Amino acid sequence: MSLVTLSDVLQPALRDGYAVAGLVTLGWEDMRAYVAAAEAENVPVILQAGPSCREHTPLPVLGKMFRHLAEGASVPVVAHLDHGYTHEECRIAIESGFTSVMFDGSRKALAQNIAETAAIAEMAHAAGVSCEGEIGFVGYSGGEGSDGTNPDEAAQFASETGVDAMAISVGNVHLQQNKEGGLDESRIRAIEAVTEVPLVIHGGSGVPVGQRSALARGSKICKFNIGTELRMAFGQALRTAVNTDPDRFDRVQILKDTHEPVVEATRRVLQAFKGI
Numbered sequence: 001m002s003l004v005t006l007s008d009v010l011q012p013a014l015r016d017g018y019a020v021a022g023l024v025t026l027g028w029e030d031m032r033a034y035v036a037a038a039e040a041e042n043v044p045v046i047l048q049a050g051p052s053c054r055e056h057t058p059l060p061v062l063g064k065m066f067r068h069l070a071e072g073a074s075v076p077v078v079a080h081l082d083h084g085y086t087h088e089e090c091r092i093a094i095e096s097g098f099t100s101v102m103f104d105g106s107r108k109a110l111a112q113n114i115a116e117t118a119a120i121a122e123m124a125h126a127a128g129v130s131c132e133g134e135i136g137f138v139g140y141s142g143g144e145g146s147d148g149t150n151p152d153e154a155a156q157f158a159s160e161t162g163v164d165a166m167a168i169s170v171g172n173v174h175l176q177q178n179k180e181g182g183l184d185e186s187r188i189r190a191i192e193a194v195t196e197v198p199l200v201i202h203g204g205s206g207v208p209v210g211q212r213s214a215l216a217r218g219s220k221i222c223k224f225n226i227g228t229e230l231r232m233a234f235g236q237a238l239r240t241a242v243n244t245d246p247d248r249f250d251r252v253q254i255l256k257d258t259h260e261p262v263v264e265a266t267r268r269v270l271q272a273f274k275g276i
């Protein structure tokens with residue numbers, strides 16, 4: 001049994017200078033491959049169920065899947081709700097066995113984001129579950145623009161909500177398919193100077209790999225969310241598997257061919273977050 005909370009994996013990462021990957025899952029095939037990769041690299045891993053995952057599979061089912069994988073894993077595994085938008089959604093995740101919930105109040109005014117996040121952090125902590133919040137707004141490639149995190153607001157958010165991890169907007173963008181651009185390191189330094197809470201980068205796929213490694217080792221960023229990069233690896237492997245044999249129709253046989261390519265792509269992601 002190696003099911004743990006977000007705090008259980010982020011506090012050692014903060015202390016020892018590495019980061020933990022928050023891997024965006026869409027189904028059994030990728031979550032199983034992510035755990036296999038984490039075991040091969042001997043690092044903890046955060047399995048995340050975001051909005052599109054929940055649209056496909058109900059939270060109580062996802063909670064069981066994450067916990068089943070965690071119980072059989074040789075490394076610590078966190079069952080994490082990504083971008084919960086309501087108190088109710090976070091409550092259902094906690095009841096479904098998740099060990100960490102992210103409440104995203106980043107589109108709301110500061111006072112409202114603080115009040116709602118604090119209430120969810122309190123509910124989570126009472127259940128022995130961790131809570132991640134977001135301050136500033138991380139935009140979406142081809143969609144909503146970002147609103148960079150103000151360091152003073154981040155300090156206030158951290159102290160008044162009691163969150164265990166804080167997602168910040170420092171040049172990161174969700175759903176980015178290339179790695180151009182990178183993060184604003186001076187803004188990161190200004191934020192980490194005023195808080196002790198582990199920091200989280202959403203949209204990690206768009207961050208150059210060298211910058212991921214440097215920040216994992218030398219900043220308070222302890223969690224990078226990686227989704228797009230691994231979804232692209234899965235999609236490519238699936239397309240190859242489907243096209244290889246036009247007579248094959250059994251989906252279990254087809255999906256088997258995605259396992260190794262996704263494990264390999266995930267191992268490369270995890271290697272960049274290791275300490276020195």
Ligand SMILES: [Zn+2]
Nearest residue numbers: 083174202203
């Ligand atoms: Zn996100």
